[in-house]
Amino acid sequence: MGSINITDKAINKIQxxxxxxxxxxxxxxxxxxxxxxxxxxxxxxxxxNETKDHVFNFKDLQILIDKNxxxxxxxxxxxxxxxxxxxxxxxxxxxxxNSCGCGTSFSV
Incomplete structure (x- = not known):
């Protein structure tokens, strides 16, 4: 399934x-x-979308990331x-x- 980490600051803002x-x-x-x-x-x-999404739980927060x-x-x-x-x-x-200077774009 994979993994992702979310900082406390990001969790608070998302909530x-x-x-x-x-x-x-x-x-x-x-x-x-x-x-x-x-x-x-x-x-x-x-x-x-239960067939396409991975669901990650952080405290009382659920993060969705599609498989692709x-x-x-x-x-x-x-x-x-x-x-x-x-x-x-x-x-x-x-x-x-590589990533761009603003941090919102990247290459693999």
């Missing part, structure tokens, strides 16, 4: 987002695009960074050979 949007799950997806070939997509949802995306982000870490230039989720991905 806040889900509560504000009245949603149950947080999805992490990889799609083609961005300046390096692939990019991360973060989305709040209320539905699990899992091949790209297995063993990655999701963090939430609050910096002067802005706040955003960030993934540290050991599978990425």
């Amino acid at each position: 806040e987002v889900l509560k504000d949007q009245n949603m149950k799950y947080f999805r992490i997806r990889v799609k083609g695009g961005g300046c390096s070939g692939f990019q991360y997509v973060f989305k709040s949802e209320n539905v699990i 995306s899992m091949t790209f982000i297995n063993e990655s870490e999701l963090d939430y960074k609050d910096e002067l230039i802005g706040s955003s989720f960030s993934i540290s991905n050991p599978n990425a050979k």
Whole structure:
């Protein structure tokens, strides 16, 4: 199935987002695009696709990652960074050979 780590800071922010949007799950997806070939997509949802999704439990939080995306982000870490230039989720991905400066796009 694979694994992913999520920092406490990211968990707290995801819980806040889900509560504000009245949603149950947080999805992490990889799609083609961005300046390096692939990019991360973060989305709040209320539905699990039981045939395609891996479900990861962190405290009271459920993270959904589809099987195709899992091949790209297995063993990655999701963090939430609050910096002067802005706040955003960030993934540290050991599978990425290159990534862009903003950290939202990568290549394998």
